[in-house]
Amino acid sequence: MTRHPRIAxxxxxxxxxxxxxxxxxxxxxxxxxxxxxxxxWRAPSxxxxxxxxxxxxxxHFSLGLNWIQKAFTYQDAMPHWLGYIAPVLLSVYLAVYPAIAAGLAWRYGRSDRLRFGIVLAAAWIVVELLRATLFTGFPWNPLGAIFVPVLxxxxxxxxxxxxxxxGVAVLAATALFLLPAPECRKRAAILAAALAAIGLTGIVRPTPPPxxxxxxxxxxxxIDQKQYPTPTQQLRYLETYERLSRTPSPGPTLILWPEGAIRYLLExxxxxxxxxxxxxxxxxxxLxxxxxxxxxxxxxxxxxxxxENQNMVAARNxxxxxxxxxxxxxxxxKAHLVPYGEYLPMRAILEPIGLSRLLPGSFDFIPGPGPRNMALPPFGAGAMQICYEIVFSGxxxxxxxxxxxxxxxSNDSWFGSWGPPQHxxxxxxxxxxxxxPVLRSTPTGISALIDSDGRLLASVPHKRQGVIEAPLPPAARPTLFARMGNWLAWGFALALILLAVALAPKRR
Structure with missing residues (x-):
């Protein structure tokens, strides 16, 4: 691995x-x-x-985003072979962020292994915040998402x-990074104990609904993604939704259908x-x-x-x-639209050379104003987040x-097999x-009922038909994150930077 660092x-x-x-x-x-x-750590420059x-x-991103290839099979105007290289092309850009984090750790942390890991953790937090923001943002698969199985x-x-x-994930990796150096093993044990203490704060009892x-x-x-369903198919789809929605319930019921469930106009x-x-x-x-x-x-x-001439010029999801x-x-x-999916950036340049957006249609969707609630008595106010919007933390x-x-x-039917569970x-x-609580409805999965502590109370597996009928889980008290948002992540990164400064070798 030392002899071939690039391959490694x-x-x-x-x-x-x-x-x-x-x-x-x-x-x-x-x-x-x-x-x-x-x-x-061993890089010579x-x-x-x-x-x-x-x-x-x-x-890292090329494999994690392999599901993007599936989207290219739904648009005849886009060459299907492009789907196999699209994840790599996107990753060429996304890889800039780990590169920046690695460079900062090498430049400012190499005096000490623990300090190196702390600088890398702080840098990783910052570059993920930037990745979620710059150029409309693409925060898919933040490193912290690996801990979802460990609630x-x-x-x-x-x-x-x-x-x-x-950043916590990077610190956990740092504990492993310290082990080969005998003089650092005590530090590794202390760091591991601190991470275990963080885990103890996450032990909570479920709150049953009233x-x-x-x-x-x-x-x-x-119902899988179709480019141009015929009127007969669209009627059959509607009949399927109607059949699944007729489950008797003893009281008021909030019936939830997916993004783009029907092609009929409602307004x-x-x-x-x-x-x-x-x-x-x-x-x-x-209905x-x-x-x-x-x-x-x-x-x-x-x-x-x-x-003004009655010509359709755009649409909203x-x-x-x-x-x-x-x-x-x-x-x-929907406010956060998917570039190249729901709109084509630089359409005037890209369309003449044969490129189009991944979803059928020659016009673009335009964004809405942002997070909004629907007042839905007796269910309470509901925050609406269509599809990809849910990945934008804060x-x-x-x-x-x-x-x-x-x-x-959401409509995850064009996300392949890896996209839906990541979503x-x-x-x-x-x-x-x-x-x-988060309620998800998708055409092909994974539809789910999630409580306010992140537990998966019920779900319908991918590529299966089904319904979830259950009481609406209660909301918890506002978390610290609900009050302060991503300022907490910035604050954590700053605290790590200050710790790294404190660990810097003293000049004589």
Whole structure:
């Protein structure tokens, strides 16, 4: 490994990705990360440390994001072969962040192994915060997500956020990195004990829902992504949703359908030609027949935008709340859109050379205003986060009005087999951070009911049809993260930097 550090960095990057779902081999990730620290530690120059970090990140993200390939099979305008290199092309950029962290650790931490690990942990927190922000942000698979199977550790995110939890993962790897040096083993034991103490803070008893808690019905129809479903297929899809939603319930029920569940338009006021499948009033009336007194249906559907000449120019990826009277109560528009999925950046340049967005259509979706609640009595206020929005730590809840739960409708059918469990893991982190239950409805999985401590109370497996009917879990008291957000991660990084400064060798 010392003789071939570049190859070692690539191999360790691949191995480190195995800690994320669906493999969830988190001890393997920590071991790979500790060995990667050794590669950086022994780098003969800053340039070599940066390059080793970049190679590690290139392999790490290329494997972890392999599910992106599946998306290219749904758009005829995009060459399918591009799907096999797209994860690598994206990783060329994402690998810059581990490279920066590695370079900072080499430059400022090499006087001492423990100090080296502390600097790397602080740098990793900072680069993950930057990765979540720059160029619209892409925070998928933060390192802290490997701890979701170990909820006692994952619950530290209530105090330091998910990006702070990534720093904890680096510190755990540091304990392993210290072991080969006999003079550092006492420090390794102290660091391991500190991490175990963090785990003890995450031991909590489940809070059962009250006896009179309202019911939720989460529907997963197992309908795969289709480019252009025929009118007959769309009617059959709607009938499937209706059949699964007729489960009798003793009281008011919140029925939850996925993102883009129906292709029918629900709003009035569009040009007549837009209602090629059925009039909006007719569709709403049909859906209202599913609802009893006090029931509410939330479903994904498009909202269209027309110019003054009645030409459709854009759309919004929206979810609508419908009551038993057939009237729309609320609409939420997705704010964090997926680049190259829901809109094509630099369309004027890329479209002429044959590139398009991954989802069918020649127009772009436009973003909504950001986190908003829907008032849904008797279920309480619900925060809406469509699909990919749930991965943005600290951006899922309106900070001025705390909701009772988070609803995350998604369409993960174009995420391959690795994407859905990774998406679910990140939704569980949002539940822990905010102290709120998260309800997920997807067409093909993984639909889930998650309590405010991140427990998976119920789920429908990937590629299976089913429903989840259960009481709505209660919200916990606002966590420290719910009050302060990612300032906690910045504060944790600063504390680590100060500790590294304190450990610096004294100049004589």
């Amino acid at each position: 960095a690539l191999v360790l990057g691949l191995i480190s990705a195995c800690g994320f779902e669906p493999l969830a081999l988190w001890p393997v990730t920590l071991a790979a990360f500790a060995l990667f620290m050794g590669v950086i 800053l340039k070599e440390a940066l390059f080793a970090g970049w190679l590690f990140g290139l392999a 006692e550790l994952a619950r530290a995110s209530r105090f330091i956020g998910t990006y702070g939890l990534s 006896a009179d808690a309202p019911r939720v019905l989460i529907v997963q129809p197992n 009035d006021g569009y040009p007549r030609y837009a209602y090629d499948l059925a009039p909006s009033r007719q569709v709403r009336g049909r 209202a027949q599913l609802l009893g007194e006090g029931d509410i249906l939330i479903t994904g559907a498009d909202a269209l935008i027309f110019d 929206a979810i609508f709340a419908l009551g038993p009277d057939g009237q729309l109560k609320h609409r939420y528009d 951006e899922v809840v309106d900070p001025t009005r705390r909701p009772a739960f988070i609803f995350n409708p 679910l893991a990140q939704a569980r982190l949002r539940a822990i951070e905010e102290g709120l």
